[in-house]
Amino acid sequence: MPRPLPRLPEPDSEPFWRATKNHELKYQQCNDCNTVVFYPRQHCTHCGSPNLSWKTSAGLGTVYTYSIVRQNRSPFFRDLVPYVLAYVDLDEGFRIMTNVVGTPRVEDVKCGMRVKVQWEDYEEVALPLFAPA
Amino acid sequence: MAYSTQRRDVAIVGIKEYPLRVVRPGTTANHIRIESARAALEEAGLTWQDVDGFYDAQGGGLGGPEYFGLKPNTIDTTSVGGSSFEFHAAHAVQAIREGKCRVALLTYGSTAHTDGRAIGTGGFGGFAGPATMGQNMTAPWGGATAANYALVKTRHMFQYGSKPEQFAEISVATRAHAMRNPEAVQAMKDLGYENIRELSIEDVLESRMIADPLHLLECCMVSDGGGAVVIASAEVARNTRKKPVWIIGTGQATKYRENAGDITVSAGAQSAPQAFGEAGIRPDEIDNAQMYGSFTITQLVCLEDLGFCKKGEGGDFVSGGRLRWDTPLKPAMGTDGSGYSSNHPGMHGIFLLLEATRQLRGESTSQVANARLAVAHGNGGDLGSTHSGSTIILARD
Numbered sequence: 411m412p413r414p415l416p417r418l419p420e421p422d423s424e425p426f427w428r429a430t431k432n433h434e435l436k437y438q439q440c441n442d443c444n445t446v447v448f449y450p451r452q453h454c455t456h457c458g459s460p461n462l463s464w465k466t467s468a469g470l471g472t473v474y475t476y477s478i479v480r481q482n483r484s485p486f487f488r489d490l491v492p493y494v495l496a497y498v499d500l501d502e503g504f505r506i507m508t509n510v511v512g513t514p515r516v517e518d519v520k521c522g523m524r525v526k527v528q529w530e531d532y533e534e535v536a537l538p539l540f541a542p543a
Numbered sequence: 544m545a546y547s548t549q550r551r552d553v554a555i556v557g558i559k560e561y562p563l564r565v566v567r568p569g570t571t572a573n574h575i576r577i578e579s580a581r582a583a584l585e586e587a588g589l590t591w592q593d594v595d596g597f598y599d600a601q602g603g604g605l606g607g608p609e610y611f612g613l614k615p616n617t618i619d620t621t622s623v624g625g626s627s628f629e630f631h632a633a634h635a636v637q638a639i640r641e642g643k644c645r646v647a648l649l650t651y652g653s654t655a656h657t658d659g660r661a662i663g664t665g666g667f668g669g670f671a672g673p674a675t676m677g678q679n680m681t682a683p684w685g686g687a688t689a690a691n692y693a694l695v696k697t698r699h700m701f702q703y704g705s706k707p708e709q710f711a712e713i714s715v716a717t718r719a720h721a722m723r724n725p726e727a728v729q730a731m732k733d734l735g736y737e738n739i740r741e742l743s744i745e746d747v748l749e750s751r752m753i754a755d756p757l758h759l760l761e762c763c764m765v766s767d768g769g770g771a772v773v774i775a776s777a778e779v780a781r782n783t784r785k786k787p788v789w790i791i792g793t794g795q796a797t798k799y800r801e802n803a804g805d806i807t808v809s810a811g812a813q814s815a816p817q818a819f820g821e822a823g824i825r826p827d828e829i830d831n832a833q834m835y836g837s838f839t840i841t842q843l844v845c846l847e848d849l850g851f852c853k854k855g856e857g858g859d860f861v862s863g864g865r866l867r868w869d870t871p872l873k874p875a876m877g878t879d880g881s882g883y884s885s886n887h888p889g890m891h892g893i894f895l896l897l898e899a900t901r902q903l904r905g906e907s908t909s910q911v912a913n914a915r916l917a918v919a920h921g922n923g924g925d926l927g928s929t930h931s932g933s934t935i936i937l938a939r940d
Contacts, residue, residue: 416679423679446802449680475701475806475927477693478755479685487685495690495754497800504802507928509684517755521701537683 411485415532425464426450430536433529435467437504448504469527470543471500478516492516498525498540512541547823553636554780554787555900555937557587557773564730564766564886566654572601572769573610575652579771580611587773588784589646596638596647596774600627600890617644623797624923625835628772628892629933632919633793635774645776649896652769653888656734681928689762689838690754694927696840697756699807705858707756710839711747713876714760714883716866717836718742721880723868724908730885734764761839763882763891770893772900788903792822792936799929807855809841810932811848811920818918818934819850826850829936830914831902832874833895835922836882845920846876849934868909874918878902878909892921896935903939915939 416427429436438447440454441461453460476496482488494510496519510519511528525540559582561575584591597615599607604620617638621630628649635647699705719741721727731739742760750759780787794817798810819826826849834842834849843857851874852860866876879898882891899917901907907914917937924930 414682416683417674420674420676420679422676427679448802449676451676475694475698477690477697477757478752479687479690480752480754481689482685482687484685484687487687490685493685495684495686495694497694497806499803505800505804507681507684507686507800521698 411489413486413537415537416535418534422451423449427535429466430529430538431534433536435469435500435527435538436464437467437500437502438462439465446503448506465502467500467502467504469500471498471525471540473510473519473521473523473525474499474505475521476510476519478519494519496540506538509539510541511539548821549791549823551789551791551938552777553639554775554777554789555772555896556775556780556783556785556787557583557589558771558897558900559583559586560726560770560886560894560897561652561768562726563733564656564764564768564888565733566657566767570654572652572654575767575769576650576771577611579652579769580648580650583771583773584648586785587775588782589773589775589779593646594648596635596644598631598635598647598649600631600651615644617647623931625837625890626892626921626923626931626933627890628896629919629921629935630795630931632772632774632790632896632935633795633933636790636793639774639776645779647774649772649774649893650769651771651890651893653890654767655889656765656767687754688925689757691925691927692838692840693754693757695806695844699840699844700756702807703855703858705843705855707748708744709858709862710761710843711744712861712864713839713842713866714747715742715744716864717877717881718884719867720878720909721884724880724885727880727885730764730766734766757838757840760883763837763887764884766886766888768886768888770897772893772896786904786940788900789938790935791938792818792820792824792934794818794821794934795932797929797931806927807844809844809848809922809926810930811845811922811934814932814934815849815920818936822936822938824916824936827873829874829916829918831878831899831911831917832876833878833899833917833919834876835891835895835920836877836887837891837922838926841922841926842876844926845922845932849918849920868907868911875909875911878907878911890923892923895919895921899937903937
C-alpha cells in the first residue's frame, strides 16, 4: 500500500505540489499587506486580496511540535509506525505539517530542533520531509 | 467588568442518555436517537408533536424530520464535530428568544463501536471524496487523530513545563467518577476494559503510548451510544416535570493551524469570554465543568482557556485530585466518567449537556454538593489543527 499522495488537479494546492517535483518548497505572500499565506490558496488570509506572489523557501526551519505515532490503522501508516508527525516552522514564516526523519531514534526529535527539507520522490510530486539540519 | 445581559428565559427541560455503549443487534443510530428523544420528552411531560425545533449534528436536515415524523419551524444542521451540540444549544436559545420555536429537540446516535470505526487511530490518513486543499496539505504525513492532539500536548509540555503525571490526574479523577456511575461501569465491561477499577497515576503512565506523549489511558473510548436534550421557552418550562436548568450564557468559535500561531490555545479562549460575559459570572463561581473528554490535553487546555486558571498553569491546577466531585475546591470535572471511562461514540458534546443538567438537578452519581452553576464546553474537530469550541453556561433556580 503506497503513501497517500496529494490528488491533482486541485486549484489551490496544485502550484505548491507541481513545484515539489523540482524540489522547490513554495509559499505565498500578499503583494498588498505582506502577510505570508500558507496553506496555499488564492486570497490573502489577512486582507482578502487576490494579489499573491509565489516564493521559494530555503527549506530551513525549526520543529514547533511533534508526536511519535505508535498506532495508526490506516494502510501504509500501519506499517510505517513508529514515525514522527510534526509541525515545522520555516524561517520564512510559514508552518507546515510533515514528518521528521533521519534521527538515530524517533525519540531524538525535540521542539526547537533545527531541520532542513529532504525530498521523497514520486512520479508526479515530491514529498517534503524534514531531517536534522 | 463584563457586560451581562443574563436572562433566564430558555431552559433544558428534558434529557436522556442512551444507557448502552454496545448496542443490541439490529439497533441503528436512528433508533438510539428516537428512543432517547421519546424518553427526554416524556421526562419533560411533553409530547412528540410539541417539538417545533429540530437540531441535527449528523447531516439529517432533510431526512431527519421525516424519519422522526416532525414538522419543525426551525431546522439547524450545524455540524462542526463533537461540539455541535453546544452550538445547537446556543442556536436554540436564539431561536426560542425570537419566538421561532418553543420546544427544541437535540439528538445524537452512533454505533461507532459496532461499526468498528477507528476514531482515534484512523482517519486523516487517507482520502475520501473530491480532492481538497486541506486533505492535500495534511494526509500525506499520516496525522492520525490521537497524534493530532498529541502535537498540542508536546508543545504544552515544552512551553509550560507541564508534566506527564499532571495529565494523568485527569484520567484518574474521571475514572473515579466512572466507578460511581453504574452505566459507565457497564460500558467498560461491555467494551472489554481490563482491570475495571479506580486508576493510579502510575497506571496511566504505564499504559502504552498511542501517540507520544499520549498514553492509552489518556484517550477516549470508542463506544456506541447517544442521547437527547429538550430545550424550551420559560413558558413551556413552567409546566414541565423537572426543575428547569437555565441556559444563561453561550459562546462559539473556531480555531485552526496558523503560521506562528499558538497551538496550546483552543477555540475556547474565544468562546468562553462571550459566554461568561453574557452570564455575568466568573469561572471561579462554576461548581462543575463538563469539558470535552476526547484526550487529556483537550480538557487541560480548555480549563485554561475558559479561565479556571492562567494559561500554562493547567498542570498545577488539576493536581492533587482537584477535579474530583468531593473536593471542596471548584470545579469538579467529568463527573459522569467522561469520554475515557463512560461514553464517547465519536461525538462527545451531548453528554456534557446531559451531565451538567444532572448536576444542577442533583441527579449525578458523583453529585457536587449544592451545585448551582455549571459549564458544558464542547471542542470538536482536531485540537491540533482545525477545531471548534462552544461554551454553554447553565444555572438552576
